[in-house]
Each structure stands twice: as C-alpha cells, then as structure tokens.
Amino acid sequence: MKISPEQIEALQQQQQQANKAKKVNGAAFGEFLNQEVQQGEAQKTATHTPLPGLQAMNPLLQLQQTAPVQTAQISEGEFVGKVEELFGKLETYAQQLGSEGGLKQAYSTLEGIQGGVESLKKNWPGVNSENPELGSIVSELEVMAATEQIKFNRGDYA
Numbered sequence: 466m467k468i469s470p471e472q473i474e475a476l477q478q479q480q481q482q483a484n485k486a487k488k489v490n491g492a493a494f495g496e497f498l499n500q501e502v503q504q505g506e507a508q509k510t511a512t513h514t515p516l517p518g519l520q521a522m523n524p525l526l527q528l529q530q531t532a533p534v535q536t537a538q539i540s541e542g543e544f545v546g547k548v549e550e551l552f553g554k555l556e557t558y559a560q561q562l563g564s565e566g567g568l569k570q571a572y573s574t575l576e577g578i579q580g581g582v583e584s585l586k587k588n589w590p591g592v593n594s595e596n597p598e599l600g601s602i603v604s605e606l607e608v609m610a611a612t613e614q615i616k617f618n619r620g621d622y623a
Contacts (some may be wrong), residue, residue, distance in 0.1 A: 495549045551581045579610045
C-alpha cells in the first residue's frame with residue numbers, strides 16, 4: 466500500500482484536531498490527568514477513616530499511616546510523568562512515520578515506547594488495582610504499541 470501526500474496531510478489534520486480535543490477547559494492533558502488522580506485520591510482518603518481510639522493508644526500508628534500516603538503521591542507523580550513521556554514519544558513516532566526516510570528512527574522510537582510500557586508495568590505492578598483509570602491508560606498504551614509493531618512488521622509503512 467502506497468501512502469500519498471493527501472493521506473499524510475489528512476492524518477496530520479486529524480492529529481491536530483485530536484491535540485485540540487485533548488485540551489479540557491484550557492488545560493493540557495497532563496494537568497487534566499493530574500487533576501483526576503488527585504480527585505480519586507481525595508475520594509479514597511475521605512472514605513478511609515481510622516479508628517480514633519487506636520491513634521490515642523499508639524502514636525506510632527499515626528506516623529505509619531501518613532508515610533505510605535506521601536510515598537504513594539510521589540510515585541503517582543512519577544507514574545504520570547512517565548505516561549506523559551510515552552505520549553510524547555507516540556507523537557514523535559507519528560511525525561517520524563510521516564517524514565521521508567524516518568522509518569529507522571520511527572522503529573527505534575516504537576521500541577522505546579514498548580520498553581517504557583514494560584517498565585511502567587514492572588515498576589508499578591498494582592496500578593490496575595490501586596488506580597483503575599491509570600491502569601487503563603497503561604493498557605491502552607500497550608495495545609497501541611503492539612498494534613503499531615504489527616503494522617510496522619507487516620510493511621504498512623514501507
């Protein structure tokens with residue numbers, strides 16, 4: 466299958482429209498994602514109320530309860546940063562496919578995306594159970610990377 470310049474222009478216009486759709490009320494996708502994660506965390510902490518008598522009996526219990534929350538927020542921030550980085554790599558990959566002679570670069574970018582998804586799944590194994598929204602994003606990234614790998618190996622972009 467040959468790709469004509471008209472098809473490339475249509476794809477670029479589609480990507481530009483998709484980028485515009487990512488903005489919600491003037492906020493970038495990353496900001497929107499951070500907002501949603503923080504709202505989800507606020508709902509979790511609102512539903513979890515420790516027994517007041519236990520804290521009075523053992524003050525160390527209170528310290529142990531606050532420490533994991535702080536590390537979870539840091540790791541979620543790192544997680545969101547990694548996801549945003551992978552979305553940036555996907556955009557770079559799409560641009561490389563549209564350029565002349567960029568197939569070698571595009572393939573190496575695709576391998577980087579797949580490696581990034583694998584490292585996300587390895588470094589944050591419980592993301593699906595802890596935060597299903599972020600887990601679904603990782604699943605989508607994995608499916609997109611695998612699909613592009615199949616298309617690339619099949620010769621769709623030759």
